[in-house]
Amino acid sequence: MTTVALIGLGNRGFDAYGRLISEMPHLGRVTHAVDALPGRLERARRLFGLGEDALFAHWDAFFALGRVADAVVIATPDDQHLEPTLKALELGYHVLLEKPITLREADLEVLLAAERRSVGRVTVCHVLRYTPFFSKLKAMVEAGAVGQLVGIQHTENIAHWHFAHSYVRGNWRSTRFAAPMLLAKACHDLDILRWLVDSPPRRVSSQGSLHHFRPENRPVGATDRCLDGCAVEASCPYSAPRLYLTGDLAAWPTRVVCDTPERAAVLEALRSGPYGRCVYACDNDVADHQNVLVEFESGVQVALTVSAFTQHNTRTLQIFGTHGELRGDLERGEIEWHDFRTQEHHRISVPTPRGRGHAGGDERLVRAWLESLADHAELRTTLAASIDSHRMAFEAERARLGTALQGESV
Template sequence: MNPTVTAGPDTFITGTTHSPMDRPLTLVILGAGARGAAYADLAARRPDAARVVAVAEPREQVRDTFAAEHHIAPEYRFEHWRDLLARPRLADVAVIALPDADHVAAAVALADLGYQLLLEKPMATNEADCEAIAAATRRNGTALALTHVMRYTPYTAKLKQLLAEGTIGDIVSLQHLEPIGYYHYAHSFVRGNWRREDESSALLLAKSCHDIDWITDVVGGRVARVSSFGSLTHFRPETAPDGATDRCVTCPLQDTCAYSATTLYREGLRNGGTKQYFTRIMSEGELTEQAVTAALTDGSYGRCVYHCDNDVVDHQVVNLEFHGGVTASFTLTAFTPLENRHTKIFGTQGQLTGDGRHIEVYDFRTETRTIHDTSLDGSSAAEGHAGGDDAMFNAYLDALHSGRPELIVSGIDASLVGHRVVFAAERARLAGAVVEL
């Protein structure tokens, strides 16, 4: 039997300049939902490098289940992350997987207490709060990493290597698609926590700050101008099919509707796979027929997608012009299968086409195609973001545990770049204007 975990030693690491450690890093998880639980599970795979010693989670059942799984002592189980502020520092690292609106308060307060930070994206819901987090990390010398997992995937590493080797010459333009997936969008952005801007943030920030960050990283330059267009067109009351009711369990269309909650969550319960990830969220981790039926009957995830209180866009395009003339276009849309992102990069000597796993290089000079298989598929959170979750988390652990801060490639300065572009794109969309950065 594993022993109950208590908090770490009196002396904790500070910043990114520490020497290699002879003990595991200690972690406190703020928010034991899907993302917080995923990071805790990754830590459990490396007990020599990391131990979860505390948790803050408002849902009692979720908190107790999480704490039992990770052997956390009762005195280190907190209802609210602010409970940590009245205590001496409990761990080396705070993993912030809270609702987006809570990121700034938690990150600033915990950085000031000396915690190192692993911060779930987005950094914060507005530019001023992002800058406040940056200021807090700088004044405290905090080792912060954003969970921009796309930067860490084997696919991205290979793609950037090919570009650096001049395989397609100089980049002229880039085209990138994020296919959110119809049932993922319905779960998270119509019924779920990110359905309303006033309760979370704009879709571009909540879902695709990853992609804007990735584009700026791949191109490697600074964005000069941004334009954007998008709206909520489909998931509205006026587009509901005739006969649709407010909840799927009472709807005569539940067996034929593409967005049926009963179909999605019961299929996840019975057949597992990617859909079980979403079923687990809607039933708060209890994978039983009774729990799923109760959530469908009374919970937010059982509502008709045409009769929710959602207001975030269901499709958007962003156009970028970089200093030096490189252009990029980005599309995010709800109306796709749940599949990998698709990218084309157009260079002076060739074209690179990628799907999150395979990279095809077409050489203008030889008129040949070369395909590189990076061996990992599945870009969704349920699938570990094509190895990005593991690689990002392990890079952060190794950066701190082994004294190698260069392993953090999604630090505060790099991550601010993409976030600033996202906020500029939203200003452009709302104003119908081209915004200069």
């Protein structure tokens, strides 16, 4: 059984990876926890049965103990991934690293070099490679279902309310302290495209901007906060009370707003915290609609669209080949296969676990990671395998900024 320390106890570190490890006691056990917030440490103490000597406010104090576990999960904020990962590798820990890997392209090589020097290995949380849906598509492409692969059209549909939560009000709203939207959200998609094509990228271009969530689009009568008597709150598609107070208060995304699943506590968080702000009066600067074109060394061309202005929270794609076409919808777990050779049309239903995080990808990643630490099996998302997704994102962002209109906020 693998012993694991959790570094970062937020939505991903605690609610995803930590809980999943606790549900696999035959494979792993959480033995230490690190977070700056005492309330999160207390939650970890209760759930994992930890003593006070296993709780740390900073990773320096934990690493000062030496190598006291087999592996670490690093799910700190985006700008705090590099340092603890380097320290973990120096001590020989295996690392499960939340994406994005780093916020600077040069640091990718720094991490690769550190991993080469270490007995520890880094696994990146590109969870989509582990979903039943994308695993099925990969198998079909490799089996020749579409003949020679020519191109892919992929769309990351960020539901309008999800974008407002994460990229207007939330932790990934600004490149001043987080990754650009493409890297933060769509490095998953770039990774899936790289995996499906199975070829290094050759050229990347991109266009996109912050279209809507800007002060000049603020409706007449809107207040700085939704609960401050806003005249348009009831009809606003981005109403904070509607998003955070009408469902299960212990579920995502409300649990990100407030650790206490009680109406009074959530209301107070909306009155004073970032999630109660008007979406037209935030400090956001990331693009809300972006297109990326990638040509791979194999000649395959892909087009990725990432948009806030969608109803569904899903990923859809169309795969073009010389002998067939595949169309898929992750949320529905459906694949359509048109075989040009036989003129047959097949509908394939892929079991898609509900409520298990990223269509089952979270659970399958954690299980595969823990099993690999026991039997040394190769994983799908090693550091080396995952880096091209970030290289494409950095290149796309350079291209986007190079084509931005003069004076535009980007």
